[in-house]
Amino acid sequence: MTKKKFTYLDALGNITDGCIAHCNSLNTEELQKEHAAIYENSTDRIKNVKSILKNCVLERKKEILNSIDSNINSTKKSDNILTSIRDKYGDLRSFLNDKILNNADIPGELTFEFRNKQSTSEEEIEFLIEDLIEMGALNEEDIEN
Amino acid sequence: MKDPRKALSHVNAVEKAIDELSLKDLLDLDFAATNIAGDTGVDPDWLLKEATKRTLDGRRKWPTENEISFVLFLQGTMKSIKHEAYTKQIDAVACFQEEQPSHSPSPESELVKAENEKRAKKIVEELFDHFENDEQVTAILLGKADGITPAEIRRQGEMNKSQYDTAIKRLYRYKNQHFPRGGKND
Numbered sequence: 001m002t003k004k005k006f007t008y009l010d011a012l013g014n015i016t017d018g019c020i021a022h023c024n025s026l027n028t029e030e031l032q033k034e035h036a037a038i039y040e041n042s043t044d045r046i047k048n049v050k051s052i053l054k055n056c057v058l059e060r061k062k063e064i065l066n067s068i069d070s071n072i073n074s075t076k077k078s079d080n081i082l083t084s085i086r087d088k089y090g091d092l093r094s095f096l097n098d099k100i101l102n103n104a105d106i107p108g109e110l111t112f113e114f115r116n117k118q119s120t121s122e123e124e125i126e127f128l129i130e131d132l133i134e135m136g137a138l139n140e141e142d143i144e145n
Numbered sequence: 146m147k148d149p150r151k152a153l154s155h156v157n158a159v160e161k162a163i164d165e166l167s168l169k170d171l172l173d174l175d176f177a178a179t180n181i182a183g184d185t186g187v188d189p190d191w192l193l194k195e196a197t198k199r200t201l202d203g204r205r206k207w208p209t210e211n212e213i214s215f216v217l218f219l220q221g222t223m224k225s226i227k228h229e230a231y232t233k234q235i236d237a238v239a240c241f242q243e244e245q246p247s248h249s250p251s252p253e254s255e256l257v258k259a260e261n262e263k264r265a266k267k268i269v270e271e272l273f274d275h276f277e278n279d280e281q282v283t284a285i286l287l288g289k290a291d292g293i294t295p296a297e298i299r300r301q302g303e304m305n306k307s308q309y310d311t312a313i314k315r316l317y318r319y320k321n322q323h324f325p326r327g328g329k330n331d
Contacts (some may be wrong), residue, residue, distance in 0.1 A: 008269050009265040011293050012268055015185075016181060018285065019320065020177045022317070027169070032172060049174050056194055057156060089192075
């Protein structure tokens with residue numbers, strides 16, 4: 001086993017860890033006193049910490065809501081396409097046979113499972129169509145033509 | 146975290162932990178952010194923000210149901226990010242001091258590491274110089290440099306707990322006052 005090479009960064013890290021561990025062990029009053037002794041603007045710094053944490057939460061929530069919006073739009077798009085298919089072909093199975101399994105533009109590996117299946121449920125076809133829409137292998141023009 | 150409902154539920158759990166932080170927790174976080182950031186000269190606000198962002202988006206997994214406090218978890222995450230910052234290993238998850246034999250550092254990361262090592266050397270040497278007549282702080286510095294435990298440092302330096310606590314207080318007050326916040330955002 002080789003011994004880890006000593007570095008000043010490690011030493012400094014250990015010193016810092018020791019200081020942090022000590023401060024973690026202080027009670028609120030002692031820590032407030034230490035904080036005020038080290039930093040001039042102790043109260044502002046505490047407000048700043050809380051504000052950083054809260055802003056991060058807000059930003060993350062915005063990101064998630066944007067992602068939900070984009071999922072809703074994508075679901076609406078696939079719902080519209082499924083409705084169009086049912087209107088034009090009567091059911092999804094006919095569309096699968098006519099326009100997907102015989103479509104040379106759709107990569108064979110995506111539909112391989114369905115070619116060899118004895119029976120396929122409507123729901124499985126729905127998932128396949130949604131996947132093809134999501135991958136961009138199928139769009140509204142394919143249904144019209 | 147791809148499922149937005151799961152992601153939102155996780156964010157709500159973290160938000161609850163943030164809302165429940167006491168004054169002591171906030172002081173602990175500020176003290177840790179400033180000290181950890183100071184070691185490499187990164188900005189403490191950036192460090193705290195980055196650690197919180199990674200916790201919120203799940204890149205750092207805070208097991209909300211177990212006993213790791215949110216404050217200790219964020220402190221650990223900040224240490225880990227500091228390690229990345231001084232080696233320029235983006236998104237490495239190794240803990241501070243952990244060796245990563247499978248990772249081949251780029252010439253740039255070696256350069257950054259060398260610069261940070263130079264900076265750390267200057268700080269550590271200045272600490273030793275300043276406290277050369279203070280046997281107790283010197284014992285702490287030597288012990289920390291060797292990576293030994295506080296109990297062992299107390300034994301070797303013949304200090305009781307109160308003497309150790311007072312000595313470490315002298316050390317971090319000086320360190321924080323003379324090597325304050327960094328200004329580098331990596």
